[in-house]
Amino acid sequence: xxxxxxxxLMLVLAVPALAGNNPNVAAHISFDPDGYVFRADPxxxxxxxxxxxxxxxxxxxxxxxxxxxxISLALQVDAGVSAPxxxxxxxxxxxxxxxxASGITLSSTECLSTDPIAIAAGSLFYLxxxxxxxxxxxxxxxxWVVDCxxxxxxxxxxxxxxxxxxPPDGELCGPVPVETSxxxxxxxxxx
Numbered sequence: 001x002x003x004x005x006x007x008x009l010m011l012v013l014a015v016p017a018l019a020g021n022n023p024n025v026a027a028h029i030s031f032d033p034d035g036y037v038f039r040a041d042p043x044x045x046x047x048x049x050x051x052x053x054x055x056x057x058x059x060x061x062x063x064x065x066x067x068x069x070x071i072s073l074a075l076q077v078d079a080g081v082s083a084p085x086x087x088x089x090x091x092x093x094x095x096x097x098x099x100x101a102s103g104i105t106l107s108s109t110e111c112l113s114t115d116p117i118a119i120a121a122g123s124l125f126y127l128x129x130x131x132x133x134x135x136x137x138x139x140x141x142x143x144w145v146v147d148c149x150x151x152x153x154x155x156x157x158x159x160x161x162x163x164x165x166x167p168p169d170g171e172l173c174g175p176v177p178v179e180t181s182x183x184x185x186x187x188x189x190x191x
Contacts, residue, residue: 024173025055025056025068025145025153025154025155025156026054026055026155026156026158027052027053027054027071027135027156027157027158028052028053028055028135028157028158028159028160028161028170029051029052029053029133029135029160029167030050030051030118030161031048031050031051032051033051033053033118034116034118038159038160038161038162038166038167039161039162039163039165039166039167040162040163041163041164042124042126042163042164043126043128044127045126045127045128046125046126047123047124047125047126048123048124048126049121049122049123049124050122050124050161051118051120051121051122052075052118052119052120052122053116053118054068054071054117054119054145054155055115055116056115067111067112067113067147067148068108068111068112068146068147068148068153069107069111069112069146069147070105070106070107070108070145070146071106071119071145071146071155072103072104072105072106072138072140072141072143072144073103073104073135073136073137073138073143074100074101074103074104074135074136074137074139075087075100075104075122075133075134075135076134076135076136077122077131077132077133077134078129078131078132078133079129079131080127080128080131081124081126081127081129081130081131081132081163082124082125082126082127082163083125083127085100085122085124085133086122086123087100087120087121087122088120089106089119090118090119090120090121091107091108091112091119092108092109093107093108093109093110095107095108095109098138102139103138103139103140103141104138105141106119106120111148124163126163128164129163129164130162130163130164131162131163131164131165132160132162132163132165132167133160133161133162134160134161135157135160142154143155143156156171156173157170157171157173158170158171
């Protein structure tokens with residue numbers, strides 16, 4: 001009995017420690033580091049930049065990113081959109097492990113809470129074909145965002161970047177509205 005009580009107590013104390021303070025982080029591709037420019041219409045054989053941007057989505061107008069140090073992702077550029085893209089981390093310290101196409105983990109040497117924040121930049125050489133630039137899941141750490149207290153959260157993928165085309169709708173990011181209810185009302189649903 002003591003062992004079972006100890007196990008339950010450890011689980012109750014350990015589970016909240018795994019949750020982070022960034023439950024509503026959204027990631028998207030933008031052609032402007034400060035905004036929501038999801039489409040670019042460049043002339044063929046010109047250069048440009050693309051950014052991976054994180055922001056906090058909240059119903060609280062004073063909300064913000066609770067702070068993060070690490071994110072894991074991969075980036076995919078459709079064939080014919082650009083010559084090979086040269087990606088670089090914009091995080092302080094520029095620590096990275098992995099490859100941009102197959103999965104990379106970017107870490108900062110300090111806690112970051114800017115909202116929105118461009119975390120990576122890519123240099124493009126447009127080839128004249130329409131296509132998308134996407135954030136895809138890291139194979140080992142899908143959608144991980146590690147906050148400043150080492151809690152793990154998961155980002156929502158808000159939008160791809162479209163070259164010579166509109167990107168498809170991304171995920172609906174942010175808090176999910178729920179109806180307030182009482183325990184008695186919930187029990188009544190199952191009678």
